[in-house]
Amino acid sequence: xxxxxxxxEAAIVAEGLRKRYGTREVLEGVDLRVLRxxxxxxxxxNGAGKTTTVEILEGYRRADAGTVRxxxxxxxxxxxxxxxxIGLMLQGGGVDPRxxxxxxxxxxxxxxxxxxxxxxLLEEAGLAPVAGTRYRRLSGGExxxxxxxxxxxxxxxxxxLDEPTAGMDPAAKQATRERIAALRAAGTTILLTTHELGxxxxxxxxxxxxxxxxxxxTGSPSELTGGGSPRVRFRLSAPxxxxxxxxxxxxxxxxxxxxxxxxxxRYELAGLASPPDARTVAALAAWCGERGLLIAELxxxxxxxxxxxxxxxxxxxxx
Amino acid sequence: MTATTPIGVGRPARPASWxxxxxxxxxxxxxxxxxxxxxxxxxxxxxxxxxxxxxALDVGGSSAGARGVDHALPASIALAxxxxxxxxxxxxxxxxxxxxxxxxxxxxxxxxxxxxxAKTLGVVVVEAIQVVLLVAIAVVLLGWSPGPGANALLVxxxxxxxxxxxxxxxxxxxxxLRAEATLALANLLFVLALALGGIAVPLDRLPPALAAVAGxxxxxxxxxxxxxxxxxxGDASAALAVLAGWAVGLVVLAAWRFRWD
Numbered sequence: 001x002x003x004x005x006x007x008x009e010a011a012i013v014a015e016g017l018r019k020r021y022g023t024r025e026v027l028e029g030v031d032l033r034v035l036r037x038x039x040x041x042x043x044x045x046n047g048a049g050k051t052t053t054v055e056i057l058e059g060y061r062r063a064d065a066g067t068v069r070x071x072x073x074x075x076x077x078x079x080x081x082x083x084x085x086i087g088l089m090l091q092g093g094g095v096d097p098r099x100x101x102x103x104x105x106x107x108x109x110x111x112x113x114x115x116x117x118x119x120x121l122l123e124e125a126g127l128a129p130v131a132g133t134r135y136r137r138l139s140g141g142e143x144x145x146x147x148x149x150x151x152x153x154x155x156x157x158x159x160x161l162d163e164p165t166a167g168m169d170p171a172a173k174q175a176t177r178e179r180i181a182a183l184r185a186a187g188t189t190i191l192l193t194t195h196e197l198g199x200x201x202x203x204x205x206x207x208x209x210x211x212x213x214x215x216x217x218t219g220s221p222s223e224l225t226g227g228g229s230p231r232v233r234f235r236l237s238a239p240x241x242x243x244x245x246x247x248x249x250x251x252x253x254x255x256x257x258x259x260x261x262x263x264x265x266r267y268e269l270a271g272l273a274s275p276p277d278a279r280t281v282a283a284l285a286a287w288c289g290e291r292g293l294l295i296a297e298l299x300x301x302x303x304x305x306x307x308x309x310x311x312x313x314x315x316x317x318x319x
Numbered sequence: 320m321t322a323t324t325p326i327g328v329g330r331p332a333r334p335a336s337w338x339x340x341x342x343x344x345x346x347x348x349x350x351x352x353x354x355x356x357x358x359x360x361x362x363x364x365x366x367x368x369x370x371x372x373x374x375a376l377d378v379g380g381s382s383a384g385a386r387g388v389d390h391a392l393p394a395s396i397a398l399a400x401x402x403x404x405x406x407x408x409x410x411x412x413x414x415x416x417x418x419x420x421x422x423x424x425x426x427x428x429x430x431x432x433x434x435x436x437a438k439t440l441g442v443v444v445v446e447a448i449q450v451v452l453l454v455a456i457a458v459v460l461l462g463w464s465p466g467p468g469a470n471a472l473l474v475x476x477x478x479x480x481x482x483x484x485x486x487x488x489x490x491x492x493x494x495x496l497r498a499e500a501t502l503a504l505a506n507l508l509f510v511l512a513l514a515l516g517g518i519a520v521p522l523d524r525l526p527p528a529l530a531a532v533a534g535x536x537x538x539x540x541x542x543x544x545x546x547x548x549x550x551x552x553g554d555a556s557a558a559l560a561v562l563a564g565w566a567v568g569l570v571v572l573a574a575w576r577f578r579w580d
Contacts, residue, residue: 084332088423090419092419092422094418094419094423095423096414096420097418107344110335111335111340111343111429112428113333113334114332116332151327154331
């Protein structure tokens with residue numbers, strides 16, 4: 001078993017997926033390829049088509065057009081053979097609130113001949129102390145951990161995780177990220193849909209961005225962030241008016257402009273003809289020094305994944 | 320595989336056999352149903368109460384020699400079927416849909432065929448207990464005995480068609496409405512069936528127009544079929560046809576309109 005994605009061996013191949021609900025076209029020819037052993041994050045604003053895409057891959061819905069193969073099978077026609085090989089972690093939990101974690105895990109374990117031990121999964125998920133507590137009384141983080149434990153009962157080849165760290169405190173988030181990273185390292189193929197871009201930057205081999213039913217970007221997190229224009233962002237000890245911003249831009253680089261980031265004296269040097277370098281920073285520092293302005297923060301370089309994502313889908317989109 | 324392989328990684332587990340999965344989900348259905356106090360009230364307490372009260376009040380007794388219990392037993396069995404197949408199944412399924420339980424099970428090795436089979440079996444088990452309980456009470460406490468021309472086949476056909484019709488209606492509500500709306504509507508239909516479905520008041524004692532409408536609906540048709548089967552009197556062919564029509568129509572409609580999430 002290897003942690004490296006296996007080139008050429010595709011776990012998911014979707015081509016030209018189209019789906020329409022009434023008059024609304026939610027998928028307009030989406031292509032998606034996930035290699036075995038790869039962790040791919042599917043991103044997009046609400047309504048982008050992520051859920052519909054995943055539901056077609058899971059066999060819950062049929063595409064109006066296009067082809068889908070998951071682990072070499074057609075989810076719509078060969079669901080019976082496919083379902084035991086996929087582990088699903090649903091955002092809503094999918095658990096009766098009167099059930100306890102032990103009951104739910106044992107019930108789902110009985111759907112397999114040789115599943116993982118439910119008690120071992122409870123222990124590993126840190127749910128042993130609440131194994132007999134009704135689901136509705138569990139915290140959001142405990143419910144999420146139960147969802148992941150349920151997805152792992154059948155030792156799936158493909159794990160589909162929907163918002164795996166939503167509702168978790170920072171420590172639980174970190175533990176879940178480590179758990180997912182360990183699964184990925186052990187060779188499990190993982191398709192992750194999330195709005196937590198921190199998870200994506202830390203975990204994903206590749207990111208696929210959907211918007212309005214179309215695939216608008218794909219690549220590794222570093223490829224995606226490298227694709228954005230280099231930036232100089234800074235925070236000053238005092239605000240700059242429009243005239244001062246124009247003066248600063250002219251002093252630092254001809255043709256550039258200083259954009260107000262909208263909060264807390266934060267600004268961005270935009271419209272640079274060439275990537276920022278030491279002279280750019282020196283010019284900025286000199287201009288500020290002459291006016292007694294302290295540069296409280298300075299960041300030079302590529303955009304974060306969140307910034308790049310917002311560039312791709314539009315800043316008005318809800319990430 | 321090394322000692323450091325995390326739990327959940329390795330050769331994929333094989334799915335259990337179809338009967339094993341059905342058995343597991345049926346047991347869970349019954350376990351959860353037993354935890355719902357309102358379920359037990361609708362499925363057992365009210366039908367037993369109806370049997371005793373209708374029999375004591377001699378509702379359905381007639382000059383032709385029929386006693387109160389002759390109407391009370393088929394009426395209470397029909398009420399029990401409605402409680403199990405419409406009210407309990409519909410409400411439970413509606414909430415499972417809203418919680419995402421159906422979606423999770425649909426994506427598990429079980430799939431929809433196991434889920435439908437387990438729900439069906441759950442209803443059948445509950446109905447078997449209901450019928451045995453009601454008949455035992457009728458025999459032991461109320462002195463009931465089947466009529467000389469009693470027809471077990473007709474009773475069985477009535478139970479099957481009635482169960483299919485009311486389960487179809489319950490699943491139609493559960494698969495198309497919000498869980499809260501399913502809860503309200505299923506309970507309302509239960510009360511209407513009790514009051515106007517030939518159960519609390521036999522059809523021949525309702526105003527003619529109301530009786531004509533009620534007679535074309537499944538509760539009264541089920542009572543008529545069960546009455547004919549248990550007493551061996553009357554012609555149930557029209558009621559059987561009505562019940563069969565509703566059963567087919569409601570199941571087709573439920574299968575067409577049902578949404579799993």
